[in-house]
Amino acid sequence: MEKVIFIKYGELSTKKENINFFLNKLKENISFALRGMKVKIDYDLGRMFIHTEDSFDEILSKVTKVFGIHEINVGYLILGNDILEVGEEIKKLLLDYDFRTFKVESKRSNKIIEKTSVELSKEMGAFILKNVPNKKVLVNNPDLVINIEYRVGNTLVYFEKIKGLGGYPVGTLGKGLLMLSGGIDSPVSGFMSIKRGVKIEAVYFESPPHTSREAKDKVIKLARKLAVYNNDIVLHIVNFTDIQEAIYKNIPHEYLITIMRRMMYRISAIIAGRRNCKILINGESIGQVASQTLTSMRAINEVVRIPVIRPLACFDKLDIIDIAKKIDTYETSILPFEDCCTIFVPKHPVINPSIEKCLEYEKLIPYEELIYKSVKEHEIMKIEAEEKNEFAELL
Amino acid sequence: MIYLDYSATTPIGYEVLDTYNRTSKDFFGNPNSLHELGVKAKNLMNSATKQIAEIFNINENEITYTYSATEANNLAILGVALKNHKIGRHIITSKLEHPSVYAICNYLESIGFEVSYVKNDKEGLIDFDDLKSLIRPDTILVSICAVNSEVGIRQPLKMIRQIIKKENPNTLIHSDMTQAVGKVTVNMHDVDLATFSGHKIYGPKGIAVLYKNSSVSLMPILYGSGKVNMLNPGTPAVPLIVALSKAIRLSMSDTEKRERFVERLNQKIVDALSKYEGIMINKTKYSIPHILNISLRNIKAETFLHALEEYEIYLSTNTACASGDFSSSVMAIYNDKVRASSTLRISLSHLTTSDEVNKFIEAFIQIYKKLSGLHE
DSSP states (O other): OEEEEEEEOGGGGGOOTTHHHHHHHHHHHHHHHTTTSOEEEEEOSSEEEEEESSOHHHHHHHHTTSTTEEEEEEEEEEESOOHHHHHHHHHHHHTTOOOSEEEEEEEEOOTTOOSOHHHHHHHHHHHHHHHSTTOEEOSSSOSEEEEEEEOSSEEEEEOOOEEEEESBOTTTTOEEEEEOOSSSHHHHHHHHHHHBTOEEEEEEEEOTTTSOHHHHHHHHHHHHHHHHHHTSEEEEEEEOHHHHHHHHHHSOGGGHHHHHHHHHHHHHHHHHHHTTOOEEEOOOOTTSSGGGSHHHHHHHHTTOOSOEEOTTTTOOHHHHHHHHHHTTOHHHHTSOOOOTTTSSOOSSOOSSOOHHHHHHHHTTTTHHHHHHHHHHTOEEEEEOSSOOOTTTTTO | OEEOBTTTOOOOOHHHHHHHHHHHHHOOSOTTOSSHHHHHHHHHHHHHHHHHHHHHTOOGGGEEEESOHHHHHHHHHHHHHHHHTTTOOEEEEESSOOHHHHHHHHHHHHTTOEEEEEOBOTTSOBOHHHHHHHOOTTEEEEEOOSBOTTTOBBOOHHHHHHHHHHHOTTOEEEEEOTTTTTTSOOOGGGOSEEEEEGGGTTOOSSOEEEEEOTTOOOOOSSOSOOSSOTTSOSOOOHHHHHHHHHHHHHHTTTHHHHHHHHHHHHHHHHHHHTTSTTEEEEOOTTBOTTEEEEEESSSOHHHHHHHHHHTTEEOEESOGGGOSSSOHHHHHHHOOHHHHHSEEEEEOOTTOOHHHHHHHHHHHHHHHHHHHHTTO
16 A cells, blocks of 8 residues: 555546646646655546655645646555455554544446446445444545545545645646736736646836835745746846836826836737747736726737736736735735836826827837837846745855 | 853854854845845845744744843833733732843832732642632733743643633733743743743844734833834844844754753763752752752852852852842742752753763862861
């Protein structure tokens, strides 16, 4: 009998032809999450197994952060499908469990077995009643559910189920570029895209000296939180100062935000193209601020041809905050550092900007040149999920 | 030199001193400054605090740095008293506390608070029944040390917590853990407030910690610009904090192994000294091995201490903090004035060697024979 961690795929199992591509990616992602640990991973179409002698708890806590997993459980693999042999092993396992009532749930993927699942459950139930004293069968809400899967060559037994994150394995859907500010919404948007199998890179706009080093550190910290789910993350840091100052000096203030967003979209689209990202992702939510009215969104979106995915478009702020708290970005997002969207804020930003006016105003600044420069000089950082403490030596 | 006064203070660890020096030199910025130097110092300080929080399984914002454990005790006890005086004015403490706790309690009594002293049994353990009977609806705080500084009695804080919270869930629990941290395992979650200092765990002098559970609020006793922490305003002592964090990390590794080693040294001394009729070993089954208290019949402890000094052997009479002529802890446990009037505290460390202990025993016996002979 071997104690193993095994995984159920959930939504993945709806993939027919290319399921192996998905499973292989999932295996890769799990290996990545468990790098440095001694594990062996193998899989079939129904289950993926992690064999290890390392700490099960540590592996579980890491694997529960991998997308594409419906359930992750600790189970026991017993050689063969013989009911009596399996029963004897279960008897040993039950010594660790304190329970009075139980039920057996059976599944049979080895179709050579003639008995039905119900018959198998009954038989095992009878065996336990006979061999383990003072137990009772209870179908509704028993203390312990004994799950048994009769597979080809072996039998899998497990008692508890841990829910996985669901979604698709990261990277199975290609790459996207997340416009990451220091706020609450964009990290949540990133998380939701990763969940759908998109491997993200992120772009952040800084405006030193108007924005501080701390604001940048905050974004790096947020990116690091996402890196946990994304198998590390590439962060593009674009110096936006010249563009922002040019806009502020030359363009009517009610259009500041609209034009600024258009510039950010343009730069993001260029970086996305260079990095083979197929979509832009951002944290816009309909109606939340002036730049997120439908007219504004149209006027801003108009400058790019790449699809812009807005996972939070129809979410209420409070629901977004809930997710931010769950993925542990909220506390970082609310740190009070100015980012480039909060400096130079006009008193009355235009709510219904017209595209014609945008085009006309943009002629007032040499934006193509400025954009070229900012993209050319932008900083690329690779951020790993595990923060290496730069002070480790002192501590 | 044979140093057997580790419970008074410890020598700073080499690596800890190195951290202190390098931090002072390379991270001198004020963590409250907005510029890069300030931010760098702040990040380092936050990292150090995070490490402490992780070691004790608490939150970073539950840590306040103070100058000394005495200051931390003041902040904890006065802070609770001043914050909650409208709810109640009754405080309970034990007879085995550090003098700073008594000094604060005396002050609180002078401004209208009522202080009860819970009894302990013959082994030094808090009398649970007495504790239970003392707790009232207006009891705002119970302060009981984790390990007594004179006799080393270790209190079962988890049980004490259960008793207190059952009688009055609003009563807060403070524990002076100065003699416990780094020597035996401690659990901050047994209490609402805890104090300990750096210089008892091979850290620098001048830095201590107050742990305050985030659900507890205290009235500050110092006022200033509290950018980092309202309870301790002023420029944080970054080098001390970073060095403290390192000292904590180093002192918390192998605690159990070290404790067993110290236990063997302790037993060796007990075996050697208990042969003499004029020496009483003040040790109960709850004493931690790092602290060994003995009483001398007919010899003044201070005379003995100075005689040992001739051999370059250093230890304490009572405690360094309470060099009165009477050990209140020994009195509280044995209720014997003779026994309490001449006590020596031998405090051991994992740094103590068997050879040092042998030499100490030899010198001790020589002095003992000489001094006790004077009275024959």
